[in-house]
Amino acid sequence: MKALVLAAGSGTRLRPVTHTGAKQLVPVANKPVLFYALEAIAQAGITEVALVVGPSSDDIKDAVGDGSAFGIDVTYICQDVPLGLAHAVLISQDFLGGDDFLMYLGDNFVGGGIAGFAEEFRRTRPGAQILLTPVPDATAFGVAELDGDGRVVCLEEKPAVPRSNLAVMGVYLFSAQIHEAIREIKPSARGELEITHALQWLIEEGREVRSCLHSGYWRDTGNVSDMLEVNRHVLDAATGEIAGEVDAESRLTGAVLIAPGARVVRSDIEGPAVIGPGTVVTGSRIGPHTSIAADCEITDSRIDGSIVLQGSTVRGVPAVTASLIGRHTTVTSAPAGDTAHRLVLGDHTRVTLAR
Structure with missing residues:
Protein backbone atom coordinates (compact mmCIF):
# COMPACT_ATOMS: atom_id res chain seq x y z
CA MET A 1 0.00 0.00 0.00
CA LYS A 2 1.16 3.53 -0.84
CA ALA A 3 0.09 6.91 0.54
CA LEU A 4 -0.84 10.17 -1.14
CA VAL A 5 -0.69 13.22 1.12
CA LEU A 6 -2.34 16.37 -0.22
CA ALA A 7 -0.44 19.53 0.76
CA ALA A 8 -1.10 21.88 -2.15
CA GLY A 9 -3.85 24.04 -0.62
CA SER A 10 -3.26 27.77 -0.25
CA GLY A 11 -4.72 28.05 3.27
CA THR A 12 -6.96 31.06 2.65
CA ARG A 13 -8.69 30.64 6.03
CA LEU A 14 -5.35 30.99 7.82
CA ARG A 15 -4.28 34.19 6.10
CA PRO A 16 -2.23 36.29 6.61
CA VAL A 17 0.01 33.64 8.22
CA THR A 18 -0.16 31.49 5.06
CA HIS A 19 0.65 34.30 2.64
CA THR A 20 4.31 33.36 3.01
CA GLY A 21 4.17 29.74 4.15
CA ALA A 22 2.31 26.46 3.74
CA LYS A 23 -0.69 25.94 6.01
CA GLN A 24 0.44 22.35 6.58
CA LEU A 25 3.61 23.68 8.24
CA VAL A 26 1.85 25.85 10.84
CA PRO A 27 2.89 24.16 14.10
CA VAL A 28 0.79 22.79 16.92
CA ALA A 29 2.80 22.14 20.09
CA ASN A 30 5.81 23.37 18.08
CA LYS A 31 5.52 20.64 15.42
CA PRO A 32 4.03 21.21 11.94
CA VAL A 33 0.61 19.64 11.60
CA LEU A 34 1.83 17.85 8.46
CA PHE A 35 4.39 15.96 10.56
CA TYR A 36 1.61 14.35 12.63
CA ALA A 37 0.10 13.01 9.38
CA LEU A 38 3.42 11.59 8.17
CA GLU A 39 4.04 9.95 11.54
CA ALA A 40 0.57 8.37 11.45
CA ILE A 41 1.22 7.00 7.96
CA ALA A 42 4.53 5.49 9.05
CA GLN A 43 2.85 3.93 12.10
CA ALA A 44 0.32 2.30 9.73
CA GLY A 45 3.19 0.50 8.02
CA ILE A 46 3.17 2.56 4.81
CA THR A 47 6.58 3.67 3.58
CA GLU A 48 6.05 4.79 -0.04
CA VAL A 49 4.55 8.28 0.22
CA ALA A 50 3.90 11.00 -2.36
CA LEU A 51 3.32 14.59 -1.27
CA VAL A 52 1.17 16.61 -3.66
CA VAL A 53 2.46 20.16 -3.31
CA GLY A 54 1.61 23.58 -4.74
CA PRO A 55 2.98 27.12 -4.48
CA SER A 56 4.68 26.46 -1.11
CA SER A 57 6.48 23.36 -2.38
CA ASP A 58 9.96 24.62 -1.50
CA ASP A 59 9.00 25.16 2.16
CA ILE A 60 7.50 21.68 2.40
CA LYS A 61 10.48 20.05 0.68
CA ASP A 62 12.85 21.83 3.06
CA ALA A 63 10.84 20.67 6.09
CA VAL A 64 10.18 17.05 5.05
CA GLY A 65 13.18 16.26 2.86
CA ASP A 66 13.34 12.69 1.61
CA GLY A 67 11.15 11.47 4.47
CA SER A 68 13.87 9.44 6.18
CA ALA A 69 13.33 11.30 9.45
CA PHE A 70 9.82 9.77 9.54
CA GLY A 71 10.87 6.31 8.32
CA ILE A 72 9.29 6.82 4.90
CA ASP A 73 10.42 7.46 1.32
CA VAL A 74 8.88 10.66 -0.07
CA THR A 75 8.18 11.58 -3.70
CA TYR A 76 6.95 15.08 -4.61
CA ILE A 77 4.22 15.72 -7.18
CA CYS A 78 3.38 19.29 -8.22
CA GLN A 79 -0.26 20.37 -8.57
CA ASP A 80 0.09 23.78 -10.21
CA VAL A 81 -3.61 24.63 -9.90
CA PRO A 82 -5.90 23.23 -7.15
CA LEU A 83 -8.50 21.47 -9.28
CA GLY A 84 -9.89 19.12 -6.65
CA LEU A 85 -8.96 16.06 -4.61
CA ALA A 86 -9.73 13.70 -7.48
CA HIS A 87 -7.48 15.79 -9.74
CA ALA A 88 -4.65 15.22 -7.26
CA VAL A 89 -5.17 11.47 -7.68
CA LEU A 90 -5.32 11.87 -11.46
CA ILE A 91 -1.92 13.58 -11.68
CA SER A 92 -0.40 11.01 -9.31
CA GLN A 93 -1.18 7.91 -11.37
CA ASP A 94 2.45 7.30 -12.40
CA PHE A 95 3.36 7.06 -8.71
CA LEU A 96 0.30 5.08 -7.65
CA GLY A 97 0.23 2.57 -10.50
CA GLY A 98 -2.26 -0.20 -9.74
CA ASP A 99 -1.55 -0.29 -6.01
CA ASP A 100 -3.94 0.27 -3.13
CA PHE A 101 -3.34 3.63 -1.50
CA LEU A 102 -4.22 5.84 1.42
CA MET A 103 -5.12 9.46 0.69
CA TYR A 104 -4.61 11.86 3.60
CA LEU A 105 -5.36 15.60 3.64
CA GLY A 106 -2.21 17.12 5.09
CA ASP A 107 -3.96 19.70 7.29
CA ASN A 108 -6.08 17.11 9.13
CA PHE A 109 -5.26 15.99 12.66
CA VAL A 110 -6.53 12.51 13.55
CA GLY A 111 -6.12 11.51 17.19
CA GLY A 112 -5.09 7.91 17.75
CA GLY A 113 -3.62 7.45 14.29
CA ILE A 114 -4.93 5.48 11.31
CA ALA A 115 -3.31 2.06 11.71
CA GLY A 116 -6.61 0.35 12.53
CA PHE A 117 -8.32 2.02 9.58
CA ALA A 118 -5.63 0.77 7.21
CA GLU A 119 -5.67 -2.74 8.69
CA GLU A 120 -9.45 -2.96 8.20
CA PHE A 121 -9.00 -2.11 4.51
CA ARG A 122 -6.25 -4.70 4.07
CA ARG A 123 -8.51 -7.32 5.64
CA THR A 124 -11.75 -6.61 3.73
CA ARG A 125 -10.39 -5.18 0.42
CA PRO A 126 -13.42 -3.11 -0.73
CA GLY A 127 -13.22 -0.80 -3.73
CA ALA A 128 -12.87 2.14 -1.36
CA GLN A 129 -13.13 2.89 2.33
CA ILE A 130 -13.78 6.23 4.03
CA LEU A 131 -13.29 7.40 7.60
CA LEU A 132 -16.35 8.94 9.25
CA THR A 133 -17.03 10.72 12.49
CA PRO A 134 -20.28 11.93 14.09
CA VAL A 135 -20.59 15.72 14.27
CA PRO A 136 -23.20 18.00 15.87
CA ASP A 137 -23.82 19.95 12.62
CA ALA A 138 -23.21 17.98 9.44
CA THR A 139 -24.21 20.77 7.06
CA ALA A 140 -20.59 22.01 6.84
CA PHE A 141 -19.18 18.62 5.74
CA GLY A 142 -19.45 15.86 3.22
CA VAL A 143 -22.03 13.49 4.71
CA ALA A 144 -22.36 9.71 4.30
CA GLU A 145 -25.50 7.58 4.51
CA LEU A 146 -24.86 3.94 5.46
CA ASP A 147 -26.79 0.72 5.18
CA GLY A 148 -27.07 -1.77 8.03
CA ASP A 149 -23.78 -3.45 7.10
CA GLY A 150 -21.75 -0.23 7.13
CA ARG A 151 -21.62 0.13 3.37
CA VAL A 152 -21.94 3.66 2.01
CA VAL A 153 -25.11 4.09 -0.05
CA CYS A 154 -24.98 7.85 -0.62
CA LEU A 155 -22.58 10.79 -0.27
CA GLU A 156 -23.63 14.44 -0.17
CA GLU A 157 -21.45 17.54 0.01
CA LYS A 158 -22.60 20.12 2.61
CA PRO A 159 -26.31 19.20 2.41
CA ALA A 160 -28.92 21.60 3.75
CA VAL A 161 -30.76 18.63 5.28
CA PRO A 162 -28.20 15.89 6.06
CA ARG A 163 -29.22 12.24 5.78
CA SER A 164 -27.02 11.43 8.78
CA ASN A 165 -24.65 13.05 11.27
CA LEU A 166 -21.61 11.23 9.83
CA ALA A 167 -19.02 13.60 8.39
CA VAL A 168 -16.41 12.42 5.89
CA MET A 169 -12.96 12.99 7.34
CA GLY A 170 -9.88 13.79 5.28
CA VAL A 171 -8.61 10.19 5.20
CA TYR A 172 -9.53 7.71 2.45
CA LEU A 173 -8.40 4.27 1.29
CA PHE A 174 -8.68 3.26 -2.35
CA SER A 175 -8.14 0.31 -4.62
CA ALA A 176 -7.23 0.89 -8.26
CA GLN A 177 -10.98 1.10 -9.02
CA ILE A 178 -10.89 4.78 -8.08
CA HIS A 179 -8.90 5.61 -11.23
CA GLU A 180 -11.73 4.32 -13.42
CA ALA A 181 -14.21 6.39 -11.44
CA ILE A 182 -12.17 9.58 -11.79
CA ARG A 183 -11.94 9.11 -15.56
CA GLU A 184 -15.74 8.96 -15.70
CA ILE A 185 -16.68 12.04 -13.67
CA LYS A 186 -16.85 15.65 -14.85
CA PRO A 187 -15.77 18.84 -13.05
CA SER A 188 -18.25 20.18 -10.52
CA ALA A 189 -19.90 23.59 -10.61
CA ARG A 190 -16.81 25.06 -8.95
CA GLY A 191 -14.60 23.60 -11.69
CA GLU A 192 -13.01 20.82 -9.62
CA LEU A 193 -12.88 17.05 -9.86
CA GLU A 194 -14.56 16.03 -6.61
CA ILE A 195 -13.52 12.85 -4.83
CA THR A 196 -17.07 12.54 -3.47
CA HIS A 197 -18.34 12.35 -7.07
CA ALA A 198 -15.86 9.57 -7.82
CA LEU A 199 -16.97 7.67 -4.72
CA GLN A 200 -20.62 8.15 -5.66
CA TRP A 201 -19.84 6.78 -9.14
CA LEU A 202 -18.39 3.64 -7.54
CA ILE A 203 -21.54 3.25 -5.43
CA GLU A 204 -23.85 3.66 -8.42
CA GLU A 205 -21.78 1.13 -10.40
CA GLY A 206 -22.30 -1.44 -7.67
CA ARG A 207 -18.73 -1.31 -6.32
CA GLU A 208 -18.26 -1.73 -2.59
CA VAL A 209 -17.55 1.46 -0.65
CA ARG A 210 -17.18 0.76 3.04
CA SER A 211 -16.74 2.98 6.06
CA CYS A 212 -15.01 3.03 9.43
CA LEU A 213 -16.26 5.12 12.33
CA HIS A 214 -13.71 7.22 14.19
CA SER A 215 -14.82 8.04 17.72
CA GLY A 216 -11.63 9.82 18.74
CA TYR A 217 -10.33 13.32 18.27
CA TRP A 218 -10.32 14.92 14.81
CA ARG A 219 -9.92 18.42 13.43
CA ASP A 220 -9.41 20.01 10.05
CA THR A 221 -6.86 22.69 10.99
CA GLY A 222 -7.87 25.01 8.17
CA ASN A 223 -8.79 27.96 10.38
CA VAL A 224 -7.32 29.71 13.40
CA SER A 225 -9.82 28.49 15.99
CA ASP A 226 -9.34 24.84 15.01
CA MET A 227 -5.56 25.28 14.96
CA LEU A 228 -5.65 26.62 18.51
CA GLU A 229 -7.97 23.81 19.57
CA VAL A 230 -5.58 21.16 18.21
CA ASN A 231 -2.70 22.90 19.97
CA ARG A 232 -4.70 22.68 23.21
CA HIS A 233 -5.48 18.99 22.62
CA VAL A 234 -1.87 18.02 21.90
CA LEU A 235 -0.52 19.99 24.86
CA ASP A 236 -3.03 18.33 27.20
CA ALA A 237 -1.32 15.01 26.48
Whole structure:
Protein backbone atom coordinates (compact mmCIF):
# COMPACT_ATOMS: atom_id res chain seq x y z
CA MET A 1 0.00 0.00 0.00
CA LYS A 2 1.16 3.53 -0.84
CA ALA A 3 0.09 6.91 0.54
CA LEU A 4 -0.84 10.17 -1.14
CA VAL A 5 -0.69 13.22 1.12
CA LEU A 6 -2.34 16.37 -0.22
CA ALA A 7 -0.44 19.53 0.76
CA ALA A 8 -1.10 21.88 -2.15
CA GLY A 9 -3.85 24.04 -0.62
CA SER A 10 -3.26 27.77 -0.25
CA GLY A 11 -4.72 28.05 3.27
CA THR A 12 -6.96 31.06 2.65
CA ARG A 13 -8.69 30.64 6.03
CA LEU A 14 -5.35 30.99 7.82
CA ARG A 15 -4.28 34.19 6.10
CA PRO A 16 -2.23 36.29 6.61
CA VAL A 17 0.01 33.64 8.22
CA THR A 18 -0.16 31.49 5.06
CA HIS A 19 0.65 34.30 2.64
CA THR A 20 4.31 33.36 3.01
CA GLY A 21 4.17 29.74 4.15
CA ALA A 22 2.31 26.46 3.74
CA LYS A 23 -0.69 25.94 6.01
CA GLN A 24 0.44 22.35 6.58
CA LEU A 25 3.61 23.68 8.24
CA VAL A 26 1.85 25.85 10.84
CA PRO A 27 2.89 24.16 14.10
CA VAL A 28 0.79 22.79 16.92
CA ALA A 29 2.80 22.14 20.09
CA ASN A 30 5.81 23.37 18.08
CA LYS A 31 5.52 20.64 15.42
CA PRO A 32 4.03 21.21 11.94
CA VAL A 33 0.61 19.64 11.60
CA LEU A 34 1.83 17.85 8.46
CA PHE A 35 4.39 15.96 10.56
CA TYR A 36 1.61 14.35 12.63
CA ALA A 37 0.10 13.01 9.38
CA LEU A 38 3.42 11.59 8.17
CA GLU A 39 4.04 9.95 11.54
CA ALA A 40 0.57 8.37 11.45
CA ILE A 41 1.22 7.00 7.96
CA ALA A 42 4.53 5.49 9.05
CA GLN A 43 2.85 3.93 12.10
CA ALA A 44 0.32 2.30 9.73
CA GLY A 45 3.19 0.50 8.02
CA ILE A 46 3.17 2.56 4.81
CA THR A 47 6.58 3.67 3.58
CA GLU A 48 6.05 4.79 -0.04
CA VAL A 49 4.55 8.28 0.22
CA ALA A 50 3.90 11.00 -2.36
CA LEU A 51 3.32 14.59 -1.27
CA VAL A 52 1.17 16.61 -3.66
CA VAL A 53 2.46 20.16 -3.31
CA GLY A 54 1.61 23.58 -4.74
CA PRO A 55 2.98 27.12 -4.48
CA SER A 56 4.68 26.46 -1.11
CA SER A 57 6.48 23.36 -2.38
CA ASP A 58 9.96 24.62 -1.50
CA ASP A 59 9.00 25.16 2.16
CA ILE A 60 7.50 21.68 2.40
CA LYS A 61 10.48 20.05 0.68
CA ASP A 62 12.85 21.83 3.06
CA ALA A 63 10.84 20.67 6.09
CA VAL A 64 10.18 17.05 5.05
CA GLY A 65 13.18 16.26 2.86
CA ASP A 66 13.34 12.69 1.61
CA GLY A 67 11.15 11.47 4.47
CA SER A 68 13.87 9.44 6.18
CA ALA A 69 13.33 11.30 9.45
CA PHE A 70 9.82 9.77 9.54
CA GLY A 71 10.87 6.31 8.32
CA ILE A 72 9.29 6.82 4.90
CA ASP A 73 10.42 7.46 1.32
CA VAL A 74 8.88 10.66 -0.07
CA THR A 75 8.18 11.58 -3.70
CA TYR A 76 6.95 15.08 -4.61
CA ILE A 77 4.22 15.72 -7.18
CA CYS A 78 3.38 19.29 -8.22
CA GLN A 79 -0.26 20.37 -8.57
CA ASP A 80 0.09 23.78 -10.21
CA VAL A 81 -3.61 24.63 -9.90
CA PRO A 82 -5.90 23.23 -7.15
CA LEU A 83 -8.50 21.47 -9.28
CA GLY A 84 -9.89 19.12 -6.65
CA LEU A 85 -8.96 16.06 -4.61
CA ALA A 86 -9.73 13.70 -7.48
CA HIS A 87 -7.48 15.79 -9.74
CA ALA A 88 -4.65 15.22 -7.26
CA VAL A 89 -5.17 11.47 -7.68
CA LEU A 90 -5.32 11.87 -11.46
CA ILE A 91 -1.92 13.58 -11.68
CA SER A 92 -0.40 11.01 -9.31
CA GLN A 93 -1.18 7.91 -11.37
CA ASP A 94 2.45 7.30 -12.40
CA PHE A 95 3.36 7.06 -8.71
CA LEU A 96 0.30 5.08 -7.65
CA GLY A 97 0.23 2.57 -10.50
CA GLY A 98 -2.26 -0.20 -9.74
CA ASP A 99 -1.55 -0.29 -6.01
CA ASP A 100 -3.94 0.27 -3.13
CA PHE A 101 -3.34 3.63 -1.50
CA LEU A 102 -4.22 5.84 1.42
CA MET A 103 -5.12 9.46 0.69
CA TYR A 104 -4.61 11.86 3.60
CA LEU A 105 -5.36 15.60 3.64
CA GLY A 106 -2.21 17.12 5.09
CA ASP A 107 -3.96 19.70 7.29
CA ASN A 108 -6.08 17.11 9.13
CA PHE A 109 -5.26 15.99 12.66
CA VAL A 110 -6.53 12.51 13.55
CA GLY A 111 -6.12 11.51 17.19
CA GLY A 112 -5.09 7.91 17.75
CA GLY A 113 -3.62 7.45 14.29
CA ILE A 114 -4.93 5.48 11.31
CA ALA A 115 -3.31 2.06 11.71
CA GLY A 116 -6.61 0.35 12.53
CA PHE A 117 -8.32 2.02 9.58
CA ALA A 118 -5.63 0.77 7.21
CA GLU A 119 -5.67 -2.74 8.69
CA GLU A 120 -9.45 -2.96 8.20
CA PHE A 121 -9.00 -2.11 4.51
CA ARG A 122 -6.25 -4.70 4.07
CA ARG A 123 -8.51 -7.32 5.64
CA THR A 124 -11.75 -6.61 3.73
CA ARG A 125 -10.39 -5.18 0.42
CA PRO A 126 -13.42 -3.11 -0.73
CA GLY A 127 -13.22 -0.80 -3.73
CA ALA A 128 -12.87 2.14 -1.36
CA GLN A 129 -13.13 2.89 2.33
CA ILE A 130 -13.78 6.23 4.03
CA LEU A 131 -13.29 7.40 7.60
CA LEU A 132 -16.35 8.94 9.25
CA THR A 133 -17.03 10.72 12.49
CA PRO A 134 -20.28 11.93 14.09
CA VAL A 135 -20.59 15.72 14.27
CA PRO A 136 -23.20 18.00 15.87
CA ASP A 137 -23.82 19.95 12.62
CA ALA A 138 -23.21 17.98 9.44
CA THR A 139 -24.21 20.77 7.06
CA ALA A 140 -20.59 22.01 6.84
CA PHE A 141 -19.18 18.62 5.74
CA GLY A 142 -19.45 15.86 3.22
CA VAL A 143 -22.03 13.49 4.71
CA ALA A 144 -22.36 9.71 4.30
CA GLU A 145 -25.50 7.58 4.51
CA LEU A 146 -24.86 3.94 5.46
CA ASP A 147 -26.79 0.72 5.18
CA GLY A 148 -27.07 -1.77 8.03
CA ASP A 149 -23.78 -3.45 7.10
CA GLY A 150 -21.75 -0.23 7.13
CA ARG A 151 -21.62 0.13 3.37
CA VAL A 152 -21.94 3.66 2.01
CA VAL A 153 -25.11 4.09 -0.05
CA CYS A 154 -24.98 7.85 -0.62
CA LEU A 155 -22.58 10.79 -0.27
CA GLU A 156 -23.63 14.44 -0.17
CA GLU A 157 -21.45 17.54 0.01
CA LYS A 158 -22.60 20.12 2.61
CA PRO A 159 -26.31 19.20 2.41
CA ALA A 160 -28.92 21.60 3.75
CA VAL A 161 -30.76 18.63 5.28
CA PRO A 162 -28.20 15.89 6.06
CA ARG A 163 -29.22 12.24 5.78
CA SER A 164 -27.02 11.43 8.78
CA ASN A 165 -24.65 13.05 11.27
CA LEU A 166 -21.61 11.23 9.83
CA ALA A 167 -19.02 13.60 8.39
CA VAL A 168 -16.41 12.42 5.89
CA MET A 169 -12.96 12.99 7.34
CA GLY A 170 -9.88 13.79 5.28
CA VAL A 171 -8.61 10.19 5.20
CA TYR A 172 -9.53 7.71 2.45
CA LEU A 173 -8.40 4.27 1.29
CA PHE A 174 -8.68 3.26 -2.35
CA SER A 175 -8.14 0.31 -4.62
CA ALA A 176 -7.23 0.89 -8.26
CA GLN A 177 -10.98 1.10 -9.02
CA ILE A 178 -10.89 4.78 -8.08
CA HIS A 179 -8.90 5.61 -11.23
CA GLU A 180 -11.73 4.32 -13.42
CA ALA A 181 -14.21 6.39 -11.44
CA ILE A 182 -12.17 9.58 -11.79
CA ARG A 183 -11.94 9.11 -15.56
CA GLU A 184 -15.74 8.96 -15.70
CA ILE A 185 -16.68 12.04 -13.67
CA LYS A 186 -16.85 15.65 -14.85
CA PRO A 187 -15.77 18.84 -13.05
CA SER A 188 -18.25 20.18 -10.52
CA ALA A 189 -19.90 23.59 -10.61
CA ARG A 190 -16.81 25.06 -8.95
CA GLY A 191 -14.60 23.60 -11.69
CA GLU A 192 -13.01 20.82 -9.62
CA LEU A 193 -12.88 17.05 -9.86
CA GLU A 194 -14.56 16.03 -6.61
CA ILE A 195 -13.52 12.85 -4.83
CA THR A 196 -17.07 12.54 -3.47
CA HIS A 197 -18.34 12.35 -7.07
CA ALA A 198 -15.86 9.57 -7.82
CA LEU A 199 -16.97 7.67 -4.72
CA GLN A 200 -20.62 8.15 -5.66
CA TRP A 201 -19.84 6.78 -9.14
CA LEU A 202 -18.39 3.64 -7.54
CA ILE A 203 -21.54 3.25 -5.43
CA GLU A 204 -23.85 3.66 -8.42
CA GLU A 205 -21.78 1.13 -10.40
CA GLY A 206 -22.30 -1.44 -7.67
CA ARG A 207 -18.73 -1.31 -6.32
CA GLU A 208 -18.26 -1.73 -2.59
CA VAL A 209 -17.55 1.46 -0.65
CA ARG A 210 -17.18 0.76 3.04
CA SER A 211 -16.74 2.98 6.06
CA CYS A 212 -15.01 3.03 9.43
CA LEU A 213 -16.26 5.12 12.33
CA HIS A 214 -13.71 7.22 14.19
CA SER A 215 -14.82 8.04 17.72
CA GLY A 216 -11.63 9.82 18.74
CA TYR A 217 -10.33 13.32 18.27
CA TRP A 218 -10.32 14.92 14.81
CA ARG A 219 -9.92 18.42 13.43
CA ASP A 220 -9.41 20.01 10.05
CA THR A 221 -6.86 22.69 10.99
CA GLY A 222 -7.87 25.01 8.17
CA ASN A 223 -8.79 27.96 10.38
CA VAL A 224 -7.32 29.71 13.40
CA SER A 225 -9.82 28.49 15.99
CA ASP A 226 -9.34 24.84 15.01
CA MET A 227 -5.56 25.28 14.96
CA LEU A 228 -5.65 26.62 18.51
CA GLU A 229 -7.97 23.81 19.57
CA VAL A 230 -5.58 21.16 18.21
CA ASN A 231 -2.70 22.90 19.97
CA ARG A 232 -4.70 22.68 23.21
CA HIS A 233 -5.48 18.99 22.62
CA VAL A 234 -1.87 18.02 21.90
CA LEU A 235 -0.52 19.99 24.86
CA ASP A 236 -3.03 18.33 27.20
CA ALA A 237 -1.32 15.01 26.48
CA ALA A 238 2.23 16.37 26.72
CA THR A 239 4.74 15.71 29.47
CA GLY A 240 7.09 18.28 30.92
CA GLU A 241 10.85 18.41 30.50
CA ILE A 242 13.33 21.11 31.48
CA ALA A 243 16.22 20.98 28.99
CA GLY A 244 16.86 24.75 28.90
CA GLU A 245 17.69 27.24 31.66
CA VAL A 246 15.21 28.34 34.32
CA ASP A 247 16.37 30.81 36.98
CA ALA A 248 15.52 30.64 40.68
CA GLU A 249 13.01 33.49 40.45
CA SER A 250 10.85 31.66 37.93
CA ARG A 251 8.00 29.29 38.70
CA LEU A 252 6.84 26.40 36.50
CA THR A 253 3.59 24.53 37.21
CA GLY A 254 2.06 21.64 35.33
CA ALA A 255 3.53 20.02 32.22
CA VAL A 256 6.03 22.53 30.83
CA LEU A 257 8.57 21.71 28.14
CA ILE A 258 11.58 24.02 28.00
CA ALA A 259 13.65 23.10 24.93
CA PRO A 260 17.46 23.10 24.88
CA GLY A 261 18.86 26.60 24.50
CA ALA A 262 15.71 28.30 25.84
CA ARG A 263 15.93 30.58 28.89
CA VAL A 264 13.25 31.54 31.41
CA VAL A 265 14.00 34.52 33.64
CA ARG A 266 11.74 35.90 36.43
CA SER A 267 8.69 34.35 34.79
CA ASP A 268 5.72 32.14 35.60
CA ILE A 269 4.86 29.40 33.12
CA GLU A 270 1.69 27.39 33.66
CA GLY A 271 1.44 24.13 31.76
CA PRO A 272 0.65 22.61 29.55
CA ALA A 273 3.01 24.81 27.57
CA VAL A 274 6.09 24.51 25.39
CA ILE A 275 8.98 26.96 24.95
CA GLY A 276 11.09 26.40 21.83
CA PRO A 277 14.88 26.33 21.49
CA GLY A 278 16.65 29.68 21.63
CA THR A 279 13.61 31.48 23.01
CA VAL A 280 14.04 33.87 25.96
CA VAL A 281 11.11 34.55 28.31
CA THR A 282 11.69 37.41 30.76
CA GLY A 283 9.36 38.89 33.37
CA SER A 284 6.34 37.23 31.79
CA ARG A 285 3.46 34.84 32.45
CA ILE A 286 2.94 32.10 29.85
CA GLY A 287 0.18 29.52 29.50
CA PRO A 288 -1.69 27.41 29.89
CA HIS A 289 -2.12 25.89 26.41
CA THR A 290 0.53 28.06 24.80
CA SER A 291 3.25 27.12 22.32
CA ILE A 292 6.17 29.49 21.82
CA ALA A 293 8.38 28.44 18.88
CA ALA A 294 12.14 28.79 18.46
CA ASP A 295 14.15 32.02 18.73
CA CYS A 296 11.36 34.17 20.18
CA GLU A 297 11.64 36.97 22.74
CA ILE A 298 8.81 37.33 25.26
CA THR A 299 9.32 40.19 27.72
CA ASP A 300 6.99 41.68 30.37
CA SER A 301 3.95 40.08 28.75
CA ARG A 302 1.09 37.69 29.46
CA ILE A 303 0.21 35.07 26.82
CA ASP A 304 -2.26 32.21 27.16
CA GLY A 305 -4.07 29.83 24.84
CA SER A 306 -1.95 30.96 21.88
CA ILE A 307 0.61 29.93 19.27
CA VAL A 308 3.65 32.13 18.64
CA LEU A 309 5.70 31.21 15.59
CA GLN A 310 9.45 31.32 15.09
CA GLY A 311 11.50 34.47 15.60
CA SER A 312 8.72 36.65 17.00
CA THR A 313 8.88 39.29 19.74
CA VAL A 314 6.15 40.14 22.26
CA ARG A 315 7.17 42.96 24.57
CA GLY A 316 5.17 44.81 27.25
CA VAL A 317 1.79 43.37 26.24
CA PRO A 318 -0.43 42.77 29.30
CA ALA A 319 -2.84 40.21 27.82
CA VAL A 320 -2.64 38.15 24.63
CA THR A 321 -5.15 35.32 24.41
CA ALA A 322 -6.46 32.89 21.75
CA SER A 323 -4.00 34.28 19.20
CA LEU A 324 -1.88 32.98 16.35
CA ILE A 325 1.21 35.16 15.87
CA GLY A 326 3.20 34.64 12.67
CA ARG A 327 6.92 34.32 12.07
CA HIS A 328 9.26 37.24 12.75
CA THR A 329 6.41 39.35 14.10
CA THR A 330 6.84 42.12 16.68
CA VAL A 331 4.02 42.97 19.11
CA THR A 332 4.60 45.84 21.55
CA SER A 333 2.44 48.03 23.76
CA ALA A 334 1.93 51.78 23.57
CA PRO A 335 1.04 53.75 26.72
CA ALA A 336 -2.64 53.60 27.68
CA GLY A 337 -5.05 51.22 29.42
CA ASP A 338 -4.90 47.51 30.09
CA THR A 339 -6.97 45.33 27.71
CA ALA A 340 -6.99 41.79 26.30
CA HIS A 341 -6.06 41.50 22.65
CA ARG A 342 -7.04 38.84 20.09
CA LEU A 343 -4.53 38.67 17.26
CA VAL A 344 -4.01 36.88 13.96
CA LEU A 345 -0.73 38.26 12.64
CA GLY A 346 1.09 37.48 9.41
CA ASP A 347 4.78 36.99 8.88
CA HIS A 348 7.16 39.98 9.21
CA THR A 349 4.43 42.08 10.82
CA ARG A 350 4.88 44.87 13.38
CA VAL A 351 1.97 45.90 15.61
CA THR A 352 1.85 48.49 18.43
CA LEU A 353 -1.05 47.98 20.80
CA ALA A 354 -2.71 50.70 22.87
CA ARG A 355 -2.88 49.93 26.58
